[in-house]
Amino acid sequence: MNDIALEASPFAPFTTGRLTLRNRIVMAPMTRSRAVDTRATDDMVDYYRQRAGAGLIITEGTQPSPIGQGYPDTPGLHSAAQVEAWAKVTAAVHEAGGTIVAQLMHVGRLAHPDTTEAAGHGRLTPVAPSAIAARGQIHTPTGQQDLVTPSALTEGQVDETIADFAAAAENAIAAGFDGVEVHGANGYLLHQFLSANANLRTDRWGGSVENRLRFPIAVVAAVAAAIGADRTGLRISPNNGLGDTDEPDAAAVYPQLVEALDPIGLAYLHLVEAGAPELTPRIRDAWHSALLLNPVGPDLSAHSARLDLITGGTADLVSFGRLFIANPDLVERLASGAELASPDMTKAYGGGREGYADYPALDESRVLA
Numbered sequence: 001m002n003d004i005a006l007e008a009s010p011f012a013p014f015t016t017g018r019l020t021l022r023n024r025i026v027m028a029p030m031t032r033s034r035a036v037d038t039r040a041t042d043d044m045v046d047y048y049r050q051r052a053g054a055g056l057i058i059t060e061g062t063q064p065s066p067i068g069q070g071y072p073d074t075p076g077l078h079s080a081a082q083v084e085a086w087a088k089v090t091a092a093v094h095e096a097g098g099t100i101v102a103q104l105m106h107v108g109r110l111a112h113p114d115t116t117e118a119a120g121h122g123r124l125t126p127v128a129p130s131a132i133a134a135r136g137q138i139h140t141p142t143g144q145q146d147l148v149t150p151s152a153l154t155e156g157q158v159d160e161t162i163a164d165f166a167a168a169a170e171n172a173i174a175a176g177f178d179g180v181e182v183h184g185a186n187g188y189l190l191h192q193f194l195s196a197n198a199n200l201r202t203d204r205w206g207g208s209v210e211n212r213l214r215f216p217i218a219v220v221a222a223v224a225a226a227i228g229a230d231r232t233g234l235r236i237s238p239n240n241g242l243g244d245t246d247e248p249d250a251a252a253v254y255p256q257l258v259e260a261l262d263p264i265g266l267a268y269l270h271l272v273e274a275g276a277p278e279l280t281p282r283i284r285d286a287w288h289s290a291l292l293l294n295p296v297g298p299d300l301s302a303h304s305a306r307l308d309l310i311t312g313g314t315a316d317l318v319s320f321g322r323l324f325i326a327n328p329d330l331v332e333r334l335a336s337g338a339e340l341a342s343p344d345m346t347k348a349y350g351g352g353r354e355g356y357a358d359y360p361a362l363d364e365s366r367v368l369a
């Protein structure tokens with residue numbers, strides 16, 4: 001039937017919870033390190049406005065607290081000044097007909113004292129489930145630095161961190177966002193709690209699979225209680241190994257996590273499909289709300305296969321990261337089969353408008369040509 005065919009089109013509108021999407025193609029969260037004093041700038045207003053044709057924009061990772069910041073020049077959502085600056089972004093996106101949620105990202109043990117110092121918060125020691133340093137280095141204002149040994153969150157600090165997420169979610173709504181995405185992926189704090197090698201706690205926040213799920217579930221539940229489950233999303237990345245996470249039991253952890261979260265009725269689950277693609281059908285089956293899929297692969301030309309995931313029913317929504325950097329009007333280009341521009345990844349992090357807010361839309365480049 002035509003109606004059914006229309007429903008499965010990547011270009012058809014989609015509603016989930018309180019989120020109304022003009023199409024099913026989502027801009028994935030991307031840290032771009034262009035905030036000033038942890039606040040959104042006019043360049044950021046332009047950058048997000050230009051991409052309002054996405055069904056949903058998920059912002060760059062945004063710290064819910066000073067200690068949650070992971071990279072230089074990233075924005076926060078824990079002060080009135082940050083809320084005020086973000087409000088210009090959300091107003092611009094809404095004026096252009098778009099929908100935008102804030103990604104709340106606490107990096108846990110991947111933070112660095114040089115970064116918190118440059119942000120004006122002093123040399124903070126990172127916090128994590130356990131006092132275990134991740135192997136590797138991280139980008140800081142003083143260049144690449146070895147990751148440091150974090151301090152293990154006390155039970156009181158665990159509760160405070162959960163409260164920080166809820167407060168940041170309320171701030172996001174005050175700033176005009178349509179909702180928030182909790183970052184539970186890519187080796188950051190929530191993922192560290194899930195991961196067998198990063199979480200060696202012996203209290204109720206660690207040990208068994210059930211205990212390791214407790215913190216991510218508590219954060220999501222607190223955010224949902226604060227602003228409504230129907231405008232809260234969660235991002236996960238089973239077994240992708242980022243941030244030195246090791247998940248030999250991903251096949252037990254993630255289906256159980258999804259089953260536990262399903263009754264909360266979140267707006268969506270954002271699944272980064274990298275290290276355990278075999279779990280995707282199980283997660284799809286266990287999840288009754290919208291599934292947003294981000295199949296990670298190096299090949300930027302595989303975009304039509306990604307759209308097929310919607311047509312074929314594997315996912316309700318799909319997200320694109322790098323292609324949205326270079327193609328502000330990505331949805332229109334995909335719809336018309338137009339040529340896609342390639343991003344200059346040397347300008348991914350930091351700098352000014354160049355390689356950021358100066359990629360033309362197709363119509364503009366025709367005018368310029």
Ligand SMILES: Cc1cc2nc3c(=O)[nH]c(=O)nc-3n(C[C@H](O)[C@H](O)[C@H](O)COP(=O)(O)O)c2cc1C
Pocket residue numbers: 028029030031032060061103105183185186235272294295296297319320321322323348349
């Ligand atoms: C420059 C850059 C910054 C990123 N920052 C974030 C981030 O802040 N939060 C997040 O969850 N993922 C982040 N990612 C991962 C993307 O959301 C996405 O998963 C990844 O780019 C794969 O999708 P793609 O193949 O469409 O680019 C980032 C990726 C890139 C390229």
